[in-house]
Structure formats: C-alpha cells, structure tokens
Amino acid sequence: MKLNERDKAILYELKNFFHCGNVYFQKDVRKNHRNCYRYEVANRKDLNKTIIPFFQKHQLKLFSKRKDFDIFCRLMAKIEKGDHLTEKGLKSLYNLKKLMH
Numbered sequence: 001m002k003l004n005e006r007d008k009a010i011l012y013e014l015k016n017f018f019h020c021g022n023v024y025f026q027k028d029v030r031k032n033h034r035n036c037y038r039y040e041v042a043n044r045k046d047l048n049k050t051i052i053p054f055f056q057k058h059q060l061k062l063f064s065k066r067k068d069f070d071i072f073c074r075l076m077a078k079i080e081k082g083d084h085l086t087e088k089g090l091k092s093l094y095n096l097k098k099l100m101h
Contacts, residue, residue, distance in 0.1 A: 002026065002038045011039035018054070020046035047076060068100045 003011055011023045021041035028035060041051050052073055060066045075096055083089030 001040075002036050005035045005037060008037035011037050014039050018046075018050055020050055044076070044079070048080070052076065064101050071096060071100050 001011065001014065008023065015021050015023055018041070020043060021039055023037055023039050026036045026038045041047055055069055056073075060069055075093055078084070078089065078093055078096070084093055
C-alpha cells in the first residue's frame, strides 16, 4: 500500500496491526507527484499465514481489489507448489499477473 507522506502514520499502524512487513520512503521524481511511503509485506510466510487469511475473512469492498486479491491468492498458491521454479510455471504466473489491475 502506498500513501502520501503526510499519511505515513497509517502505514505504521498497519505494520503494528499485522506484526509483519516494512514501511519505507518512496521518492517520486515525476512532476506533480509527491513523496510517498509504502507498506509492503514480502515474506511468503507472513503473506500466507497473516495477510491472506485476514483478507479472506474481511472481504475487500471494491470489486476490482477483490478480483486482484483472488488472483494474488492464486499466484501465491502456485508459488507454494513451486511453479515459479520452471520456465513454464513462470510464464503461467506472468500471464496470471497480467490480469491484475
């Protein structure tokens, strides 16, 4: 999740709530863009044991985000099976990722 610099406290609250992930500064050099902070969870165990179950229990309200989350879950399941370790599997993951917003 990425938020404007003035709202970075929200990201730290998410990190504290989930007890995982990191918040970091993301400088944007494009015109008319402000500096932002990003909350990111990259650890697969945290994603599978904390983040995914939370959002399965508390469904996202926006259809587009719900659709992306469903695709994300499918991607994570494929990675857990080791699909990312073969060229065919990587191609499958890539094609699935392209369906996300």
